[in-house]
Amino acid sequence: MIKFFLMVNKQGQTRLSKYYEHVEINKRTLLETEVIKSCLSRSSEQCSFIEYKDFKLIYRQYAALFIVVGVNDTENEMAIYEFIHNFVEVLDDYFSRVSELDVSFFSAVNQVFHSTWQRTG
Amino acid sequence: MVASSSSLKLQDLIQEIREAKTQAQEREVIQKECAHIRASFRDGDPLHRHRQLAKLLYVHMLGYPAHFGQMECLKLIASPRFTDKRVGYLGAMLLLDERQDAHLLITNSIKNDLSQGIQAVQGLALCTLSATGSAEMCRDLATEVEKLLLQPSAYVRKKAVLTAVHMIRKVPELSNIFLPPCAQLLHEHHHGVLLGTIMLITELCERSPAALKHFRKMVPQLVHILRTLVTTGYSTEHSISGVSDPFLQVQILRLLRILGRNHEESSETMNDLLAQVATNTDTSRNAGNAVLFETVLTIMDIRSAAGLRVLAVNILGRFLLNSDRNIRYVALTSLLRLVQSDHSAVQRHRPTVVECLREPDGSLSRRALELSLALVNSSNVRAMTQELQGFLESCPPDLQADCASGILLAAERFAPTKRWHIDTTLRVLMTAGTHVRDDAVANLTQLIGGAQELHAYSVRRLYSALAEDISQQPLVQVAAWCIGEYGDLLLEGSCEETEPLQVEEEEVLALLERVLQSHMSLPATRGYALTALMKLSTRLRGDNNRIRQVVSVYGSCLDVELQQRAVEYNTLFRKYDHMRAAILEKIPLVERGGSQADEEAKESKETAQLSEAAPVPTEPQASKLLDLLDLLDGPSGDAQHPPPLDPTPGGALIHLLNLPCAPPPPAPIPNLKVFEREGLQLNLSFVRPPGTRTLLLITVTATNTSGGDVTHFICQAAVPKSFQLQLQAPSGDTVPAQGGLPTTQLLRILNPKKAPLRLKLRLTYNHFGQSVQEIFEVNNLPVETWQ
Numbered sequence: 001m002i003k004f005f006l007m008v009n010k011q012g013q014t015r016l017s018k019y020y021e022h023v024e025i026n027k028r029t030l031l032e033t034e035v036i037k038s039c040l041s042r043s044s045e046q047c048s049f050i051e052y053k054d055f056k057l058i059y060r061q062y063a064a065l066f067i068v069v070g071v072n073d074t075e076n077e078m079a080i081y082e083f084i085h086n087f088v089e090v091l092d093d094y095f096s097r098v099s100e101l102d103v104s105f106f107s108a109v110n111q112v113f114h115s116t117w118q119r120t121g
Numbered sequence: 122m123v124a125s126s127s128s129l130k131l132q133d134l135i136q137e138i139r140e141a142k143t144q145a146q147e148r149e150v151i152q153k154e155c156a157h158i159r160a161s162f163r164d165g166d167p168l169h170r171h172r173q174l175a176k177l178l179y180v181h182m183l184g185y186p187a188h189f190g191q192m193e194c195l196k197l198i199a200s201p202r203f204t205d206k207r208v209g210y211l212g213a214m215l216l217l218d219e220r221q222d223a224h225l226l227i228t229n230s231i232k233n234d235l236s237q238g239i240q241a242v243q244g245l246a247l248c249t250l251s252a253t254g255s256a257e258m259c260r261d262l263a264t265e266v267e268k269l270l271l272q273p274s275a276y277v278r279k280k281a282v283l284t285a286v287h288m289i290r291k292v293p294e295l296s297n298i299f300l301p302p303c304a305q306l307l308h309e310h311h312h313g314v315l316l317g318t319i320m321l322i323t324e325l326c327e328r329s330p331a332a333l334k335h336f337r338k339m340v341p342q343l344v345h346i347l348r349t350l351v352t353t354g355y356s357t358e359h360s361i362s363g364v365s366d367p368f369l370q371v372q373i374l375r376l377l378r379i380l381g382r383n384h385e386e387s388s389e390t391m392n393d394l395l396a397q398v399a400t401n402t403d404t405s406r407n408a409g410n411a412v413l414f415e416t417v418l419t420i421m422d423i424r425s426a427a428g429l430r431v432l433a434v435n436i437l438g439r440f441l442l443n444s445d446r447n448i449r450y451v452a453l454t455s456l457l458r459l460v461q462s463d464h465s466a467v468q469r470h471r472p473t474v475v476e477c478l479r480e481p482d483g484s485l486s487r488r489a490l491e492l493s494l495a496l497v498n499s500s501n502v503r504a505m506t507q508e509l510q511g512f513l514e515s516c517p518p519d520l521q522a523d524c525a526s527g528i529l530l531a532a533e534r535f536a537p538t539k540r541w542h543i544d545t546t547l548r549v550l551m552t553a554g555t556h557v558r559d560d561a562v563a564n565l566t567q568l569i570g571g572a573q574e575l576h577a578y579s580v581r582r583l584y585s586a587l588a589e590d591i592s593q594q595p596l597v598q599v600a601a602w603c604i605g606e607y608g609d610l611l612l613e614g615s616c617e618e619t620e621p622l623q624v625e626e627e628e629v630l631a632l633l634e635r636v637l638q639s640h641m642s643l644p645a646t647r648g649y650a651l652t653a654l655m656k657l658s659t660r661l662r663g664d665n666n667r668i669r670q671v672v673s674v675y676g677s678c679l680d681v682e683l684q685q686r687a688v689e690y691n692t693l694f695r696k697y698d699h700m701r702a703a704i705l706e707k708i709p710l711v712e713r714g715g716s717q718a719d720e721e722a723k724e725s726k727e728t729a730q731l732s733e734a735a736p737v738p739t740e741p742q743a744s745k746l747l748d749l750l751d752l753l754d755g756p757s758g759d760a761q762h763p764p765p766l767d768p769t770p771g772g773a774l775i776h777l778l779n780l781p782c783a784p785p786p787p788a789p790i791p792n793l794k795v796f797e798r799e800g801l802q803l804n805l806s807f808v809r810p811p812g813t814r815t816l817l818l819i820t821v822t823a824t825n826t827s828g829g830d831v832t833h834f835i836c837q838a839a840v841p842k843s844f845q846l847q848l849q850a851p852s853g854d855t856v857p858a859q860g861g862l863p864t865t866q867l868l869r870i871l872n873p874k875k876a877p878l879r880l881k882l883r884l885t886y887n888h889f890g891q892s893v894q895e896i897f898e899v900n901n902l903p904v905e906t907w908q
Contacts (some may be wrong), residue, residue, distance in 0.1 A: 018184055022218055029184045046482040047446035076418070077451055078411035079371045085407075086361065086368075104135065 001081070003055055003070040007103060009034045010064045015103045039066050048075050060084045065100050129154070131175045138183075151180050155187075162193055171197055171208040178212055191216050191223045198230045203241065206234070210245045214252045228258050235265045240274050247280040251287040259288040263295050272301045275311040282306065282317030286324055293328045298333060299696050300325065307342055312359055312366055315346070319372045326379050337380050340387045344394045347373045351398055354656055362406040370398075374415040381423030388424040395420055399432060407447075410440070414451055421459060434459065434466040441473045445483060453477060453488035460495045471496050475505070478512045486512075487520060494527040502535040506545055513552050522556040525549050539572040543579055547596075551586055554593025562595045566602055570708065580607040584624065590631060592641050598649045601636060604629060605653025606707055607649050609662040626661050630654070634671060651675060651683060655690045659705045669694055790905045796897065799888060800827025801856065803836075805899065815875070817906055819868040825856040827888075834886040838868055841879055845871040856886075878907040 004023070007016040014032050017068040023031065038050055039059045052070070058080045059068040067084050076079070090097045134154060141147040158173045174193050181187035190212060197209025217224050227249070234246035247269070248648040250262060257761035266288065269281035285299050293475040299321060322339075350365050350373075359366035377395075381388040398416050403409045413436060420433040437459070440452035446813045453474070474496065476490035490512070497505045504527060513524045528549050534540035545566050550557065569579045583600040591597055604611060611624055636642055636650040655672065658665045672694065675687035693701050801823065808818040825831050832855050840846045851866035872878065880899040885892070 014183065022220070023186060025186065045446070047450045047484060049447060049450055049484060051484060076375075076411060076415050078407060078414050078447065079368065081363065081447065082367060082408050082411050086309055104139070 001072050001074065003072060004031075006032060006035065006066075006068045006070075008032060008066050008068065009100060010040065010066070012036050015065065015100065035068050035070070041066060046098060048081060058084070060088075062088060063100070065103070129157075129176070130172065131179060134176050151183070151185055155180065155185070159189055162189065167196075167200070171205045174208050176213050178208075178215055180472075181215060188221075189217060189827065191221060195223060195226055195230070198227060198234075206242060206245055210249045213249050216254075218253050224253070224255060225257065226577065228261055232256070232262060232265060235262065235269065237701065240277055243269065243277050244280050247277070247284045251280070251284040254284070254287060254291065258480055259292045263288055263292075263298050263667040267298050270299075270306065275314055278306075278309075279311070279313040279317055282314055284323055286317065286321050289321065289324045289328065291588065296325050296329055296332055303336075304339070307339065307346070312369055315371050316372055318775050319343075319369070319376050323372070323376045323379060326376070333380070337384060337387050340377070340380055340390050343373055343380075344390060348397070351401055357563075361408045363403050364406070364408040364412060367412050370412045371415045374398075374412070374419050378419040378422045381419070383424065385424055391419075391423065392426055392429055395425070395742060396429060396432065399436060407445075410445075410448055412858070414440075414455070417455060421455070430463060431466055432907065434463060434470070438473065440472040441470060441477065446480075446485060449477060449480075450485055450488060453485065453492055457488065457492050457495065460492065468496060468498075468501075471501065471505075472708075475508050475680060478508065483517065484519075486516065486787050487523075489676065490516075490524055490527070491522060494531060497531040497535060499535045499537075502531060502537065502540070506532065510545075510548055510552065513549065518556070522551045522558075525553040525557045528562070529557065533564070539568070540575055543568060543572065543575060547582060547586065550593060550596040550599065551590070554596045562598050565595075565599050569599075570606075576607045577610040577613070579603060580611045584611055584632075585635075591639055593642075594643050594646055597636055597642065597646050601646065601649040601653045601656075603655035604633065605649075608653075608657045612661070626663050627659075627667075629657065630667055633657075637671070637675075644682060647680070647683055648686060649692070651686050655693075656705050658694075659702050663693075734809055790903055793899070793901065793903070794880065795899045796884070796895065798893070798895070800858075801825050801831050801886070801888060803882075803884070807903065810907065815872050817870045817872060817878070819870065819880075820866065821866045821882075822863045823856045823865075824863040825858055825861065828858055829889045830858045831856040832887045834864060835884070835891075836866055837883045839881040839883070840870060841876065843874045843876050844878070845873075847871075872907055875907060878902050 001020070003019070003021050005016075005018045005020075006014060008014050012033055017028065017032065019028070033054065035057060038052060038057070039061075042050070048059055050059070055070045055072050056075070056077065057068055057070055058077055059066055060081065061067075067088065069080050069084060073078055088098075091103070095102045137150050141150055154176060154827060158177055161169065161173050172194060174190055174197060177187050177190045177193075181190075194209050194212035194217060197205045198213060200206065200209070213227055217227065225474070228308055231246045231250055234242050237243060250266070254262070266281050266284050269277055270285065272281070288295050289299060302316060303322055303325070304313065306321075309315045309318065322336055326336055347370060353365065359369075361367055364370070377387075381391055395416055399413065399420075402412050402416075417433045417436050418428050423496055434456075437452045437456050440448045441456075443449060443452075456467055456470070456474070471493075474489055474492050474866055477485055478493060480486045480489065490509075493509060509524060509531075510527050511634055513521060513528065529546060529554065532542050532545045536545070543565070546561070546568070550561070550565070568577070572579070580603045583596075583603045586596060587600040587604075594851055608629060611629065612626060612735055633650050633654050637647055637654075642650070651672070654668050658668045669691075672687050673691045675683050676691055676752060678684045678687060693704070697704075737821075751841060790807040790809065792806045794802065794804050802825075804822045804824070806820045806822065808820075810816055810818065821836055822830070823834060823836070834851075834854050834856055836851065838846060838848060847869040849867040849869070851864055853862075853864050856864050870878070881904065882895075882899060884895045887893070
């Protein structure tokens with residue numbers, strides 16, 4: 001099951017966040033900084049799956065933006081990896097060559113749109 | 122002024138926030154805006170409400186509190202305009218989770234919207250319901266959702282199915298509502314709905330065994346769907362890098378896994394399909410690999426044919442050789458799961474797994490380590506240990522502890538020879554000494570003690586290791602112990618197995634002194650070193666002045682443990698020199714975790730090691746180390762971990778801890794009065810515990826009916842050679858006068874040969890200002906005590 005879905009840039013600013021389980025608001029920022037720290041410290045040679053506390057993080061980097069999905073044990077990591085890419089491709093189609101700016105400006109629209117994916121995990 | 126900022130569009134707000142250079146500036150902007158939003162909400166302006174809420178949601182996403190927008194969400198949802206509803210529902214999803222009180226209020230709005238008939242609105246309502254529906258809401262609205270499952274519009278159906286999934290997760294009892302439509306929904310062509318249906322069925326099956334049975338009948342249908350997916354050609358709508366709808370495939374495979382688990386018939390139906398998927402999927406891209414991975418997981422879980430399982434392991438092996446690290450990670454994880462059940466198949470891939478140990482990536486090397494440790498068996502233990510030790514030298518510190526304990530465990534289980542075992546343990550201690558588990562030292566000393574022929578060899582190696590490096594504490598402890606025990610062998614000079622090492626006495630003493638003085642040494646290590654020095658005083662041929670000097674210096678050491686030892690050893694030198702050799706003899710081998718090995722009556726022997734004798738944590742410390750009639754569990758020898766003792770300066774070394782004795786179990790054997798003198802009486806009561814035929818528990822009770830207290834009361838016992846005796850701590854050392862509380866002490870006697878019991882008791886105490894000592898044999902022991 002997907003626990004959360006984040007789009008965070010390299011400076012640590014959250015562009016999009018969707019939590020599928022209740023997390024306190026102050027814990028969210030903490031979680032996001034920790035997650036981005038662990039993703040940033042990986043080189044391009046290392047694999048995209050990190051074990052973090054009791055869930056797994058699957059991340060993918062697109063230019064300066066990191067898309068991180070947190071899942072629990074039952075998920076197929078590679079399917080999620082593919083799902084992230086699928087999502088980016090859809091965004092690309094929708095915004096015709098999406099960039100981080102688009103993501104941050106249309107974040108509200110993104111929310112609606114993103115919720116149509118719901119919890120496909 | 123209010124109007125102008127209330128019409129600030131969301132985009133403008135975002136622009137402003139982005140322009141803020143510092144965190145403080147951003148906070149300012151946002152606070153100002155929130156104040157405007159709050160004012161606008163209060164004024165109740167319906168036209169721009171949605172804009173305000175949109176801004177509020179953006180601010181919420183950045184992490185600022187936004188709870189004051191909750192009621193506005195409700196108002197927006199209730200409004201007839203679509204733009205309002207859209208933002209309202211979005212706000213509801215983000216702000217109104219179950220913990221908020223306002224949550225239930227949206228139920229009615231959702232209900233109305235669901236029955237409205239406008240797809241977009243229904244879609245919104247379903248979305249919100251599936252994201253944040255609470256249990257009550259789900260129960261209320263379940264029937265509505267069910268009706269929507271069979272709507273003509275695929276858009277609505279898809280959302281309805283996903284909402285149903287959420288409802289099942291929240292309220293499993295609703296499964297009987299959602300069960301019937303599933304059969305029909307499986308005939309869908311629309312992949313979105315199909316995917317949702319599969320998920321719904323998966324949830325139903327996971328939560329109720331009845332549903333599981335019901336859906337097993339659908340296995341052929343699922344197989345058919347998957348087969349069509351795999352075999353049909355390229356379909357632009359659903360293909361991702363050449364694989365048609367991998368998400369659907371993965372989901373179907375997962376469902377098949379759940380259905381086929383522990384069920385022969387379904388598993389059989391699936392066998393062909395799984396083989397087909399496994400062979401036909403294109404693995405050049407990630408999507409294909411994802412499907413393949415899911416297939417492997419399914420094969421592993423169901424009752425598949427043996428050939429299929431081998432196929433699965435081979436696929437995983439192929440994954441391991443792939444250059445993409447993600448795939449290797451995934452393969453290692455699954456192999457770890459498989460290694461229990463299909464050990465031999467996984468063994469074939471051992472070389473590749475060992476390769477992965479050298480990965481720079483942390484997650485990969487950790488998995489590889491776990492898998493390698495699981496793959497060690499008696500035939501490959503030497504090679505594997507070699508590899509693992511290489512890994513140990515280069516791996517990051519957090520993995521070192523696991524690696525070290527893994528290697529030691531494997532060595533214990535599969536060591537081909539004792540010498541190899543000692544070597545391996547030594548090497549691990551030298552490389553990662555600080556990370557090993559606590560009992561590694563104990564195990565190693567045990568091992569060395571047991572391998573008589575290797576004493577000389579081990580002491581030499583340990584000496585050389587110690588001479589190089591005195592910082593690794595476990596290594597230093599073992600080395601000190603060994604040098605103390607086998608110092609004479611070290612100085613002898615010849616040993617076939619290592620190079621000849623000429624060691625002078627002075628060098629050995631100097632080394633031990635260095636260990637004692639080094640600030641890197643832990644107190645326990647110092648204890649080991651001091652005792653080793655002491656033992657060397659009998660083993661070395663030179664005179665003992667140097668040792669005596671060191672020992673007396675430490676007599677005033679600040680560390681209490683060391684001070685105590687030093688003082689005791691000093692006393693040994695001064696007053697009891699004649700006993701020194703006997704006391705410092707070589708330790709007999711102690712059984713690991715066993716009870717104390719036992720005694721010859723009236724022969725002084727080395728104070729034995731205190732192993733896991735948990736019921737006898739601390740014993741009365743005999744003041745003089747002489748007249749050892751029996752076992753005295755004084756830890757002044759080589760305690761592995763000396764238990765904390767009460768501090769005493771110099772002289773009186775009697776510690777008596779008032780440990781309450783275990784109450785004696787009811788004794789069918791009659792009590793025996795064994796001693797009486799001037800009002801002090803000693804009684805023995807016997808218990809034969811029913812489980813063990815060889816065990817006898819004796820409780821010695823001392824009562825005092827005289828006018829004066831009996832103080833410093835010590836009772837010791839001796840038994841013949843074939844028996845084993847254990848003395849537990851007495852309840853006290855004073856028997857108060859006038860029939861006060863008696864002192865009790867428990868003796869445990871093991872009589873494996875069932876020989877007739879003979880018991881000799883020795884009492885020392887002070888009574889009426891006189892010190893009394895009595896030794897006598899207990900006569901008239903009832904026959905039941907030993908038969």
